[in-house]
Amino acid sequence: MKSREVRIRGIQVNALAGRKKSYTVRWIVGSEPKSRTFSTRALADNFRSDLMQAANRGEAFDQASGMPESLLKPEEAVTWLGFVLRYIDMKWPGAAAKSRESMTDALATVTGALVRDLADRPNPALLRRALREYEFPPAARQLDRPADIAAALRWLGKASLPLPALAESAVVRPALDALGLRMDGLSAAATTTRRRRSVFYNVLQYAVELELLDFNPVDKLRIRSTRRKVAGEVDRRVVVNVRQARELLAGVTYVGTRGKEGRRGERLRAFFACLYFAALRPSEALGLRQRDCHLPEQGWGLLTVEKSRPAAGKRYTDSGEVHDDRGLKHRGETEAREVPIPPELVAILREHIDRFGIGADGRLFRSGRGNVVASSTYSRVWDEARALSLPPDRVASPLAGRPYDLRHAGVSLWLNAGVPAPDVAERAGHSVDVLLKVYAKCLDGDRSRMNERIEAALSQ
Incomplete structure (x- = not known):
């Protein structure tokens, strides 16, 4: 929680026999007393001055750390790769083996698209193999990694986009497009594309649930990628x-x-x-x-x-x-x-x-x-x-x-x-x-029988 009720006290000099003096700045945020000790008077004066200026500007102070907003260290943003591993660890225990396979397929496909443009990008097939065989399955993370696999994952750790970047449609749209492609660049089957998109959507929804994203960008940005119709019927020609x-x-x-x-x-x-x-x-x-x-x-x-x-x-x-x-x-x-x-x-x-x-x-x-x-x-x-x-x-x-x-x-x-x-x-x-x-399909070879029935009805 944050508060603007701040009282800043003077600097306390700590002088113990046989020890060098130290200087403690004391202040209160809400009802929580805070303090920080420095080795010199100048450092203590500078810190107290920063607190005073922040209070005079009306900044809110964090009650846990006691620091004003301007002095809070920004939290390191969670990367997409780091969050995907968190999602997999959550889903893995209760998922069937085929669901795990489908999940890693979708996430390996989209993770390769959510990266910064850094030099020495690994081959896409190698990167996909590194994710599916070594990084995503929890039990495989302890396996010895070949040099090329280890190098590919190190590159990905540096290149993976921060999770907040996915709030931008310019980032999410190419990711959705990547989910509809095979490794050779041709279009994946419509059922495969739909399944991958579903996994991607669920990961983003989990980020919203944990308050790491304010909204699911697929919903709020109203992204409309090209989606081919999924065949819902059996092709009668196969029967x-x-x-x-x-x-x-x-x-x-x-x-x-x-x-x-x-x-x-x-x-x-x-x-x-x-x-x-x-x-x-x-x-x-x-x-x-x-x-x-x-x-x-x-x-x-x-x-x-x-x-x-x-x-x-x-x-x-x-x-x-x-x-x-x-x-x-x-x-x-x-x-x-x-x-x-x-x-x-x-x-x-x-x-x-x-x-x-x-x-x-x-x-x-x-x-x-x-x-x-x-x-x-x-x-x-x-x-x-x-x-x-x-x-x-x-x-x-x-x-x-x-x-x-x-x-x-x-x-x-x-x-x-x-x-x-x-x-x-x-x-x-x-x-x-x-x-x-x-499944409601006629058998191959029955068309002539159906035609005879129709012909008989027409001749009446």
């Missing part, structure tokens, strides 16, 4: 029909060289089948355990899905493993969902367990060494299966371009079969509104 799905699953089994346990693709056929017939997310299929599967000899089975193994990277998981071990998306930590599965998938899963067994932890799908199957591995298998199973014109098209597109096809199949939207949403792990907005 396979039942025949195409079965052909692709058969094609998977021909991928790789045959070994003692068969080809590499044969180990993954049941994994891809779960994405289509049960509409599981890849991370959910990777977390599937034998105890989660009710697989009768005849009829429909049931999957109880309660685990997810999304790939994030060792620096972002608490366990230090590449894959996080967590609950389901959009659900509580221990909340599960039940997915009825048709006899065709029951038979595929029973065959997979009989042939390849299960992991030590009960997981169905694992690499030859018993590890979680990497996304790069199953993506390569899928690319080869598409080339083996689809005609050349389809291979060049978006049809089933990613393993995740099997999930889109599975949900679309249920909807077109007449399953009520609430039931489909429950099985797929979505809300009804998201389901109808994103």
Whole structure:
């Protein structure tokens, strides 16, 4: 607090036997007595004179330090880099591994743009690597840093803008633009840009919460950067029909060289089948355990899905493993969902367990060494299966371009079969509104059937 109620007293001479004299200036701010001792009378006189002049000018005195505003040492401004580290330390413990990865991606992108123009600027790719692998993840800050990484971070420590500078639109606008670019300078995907902007906005909002900024500049400065529309619907061109799905699953089994346990693709056929017939997310299929599967000899089975193994990277998981071990998306930590599965998938899963067994932890799908199957591995298998199973014109098209597109096809199949939207949403792990907005698509090859219906109606 500050006060203009100031009383300045005379200088007290301190003369103790055998010691050199000292001189103490005493004054009172509000009701708080203050003092400062000097070695010479001249220094004490000068300080008392400064206090008197400040009081005569009507300056407010800080009650904690007793100093007038003109003599207060300006606080060293917090830099953007320093505040980002503070924000990360606050968010990290409660964030999922994928959220941590997304957060560091956004902050590494924007931090490189919020710097002064100093000489010897590091390569942008090196600076980004230094932030994502060594500076941002809390556990990685204790790692030994290569010379080029250490030099890049020293440069950034000097060049990082003070946080108050972000109150200027001329500073924030280029930062927002940087969030929409890839490392090669081309435009990032619309979903990536939106996610990065959200992280940046939240960091600024945290600064407002701590009263380090008076307002969020993105709001108050009414900055309108170019924002591309984010596709809210699945591209119908990626959705396979039942025949195409079965052909692709058969094609998977021909991928790789045959070994003692068969080809590499044969180990993954049941994994891809779960994405289509049960509409599981890849991370959910990777977390599937034998105890989660009710697989009768005849009829429909049931999957109880309660685990997810999304790939994030060792620096972002608490366990230090590449894959996080967590609950389901959009659900509580221990909340599960039940997915009825048709006899065709029951038979595929029973065959997979009989042939390849299960992991030590009960997981169905694992690499030859018993590890979680990497996304790069199953993506390569899928690319080869598409080339083996689809005609050349389809291979060049978006049809089933990613393993995740099997999930889109599975949900679309249920909807077109007449399953009520609430039931489909429950099985797929979505809300009804998201389901109808994103997944309500016709299957590839069904357009002719729809055209026949319209033609019949027009001929009446």
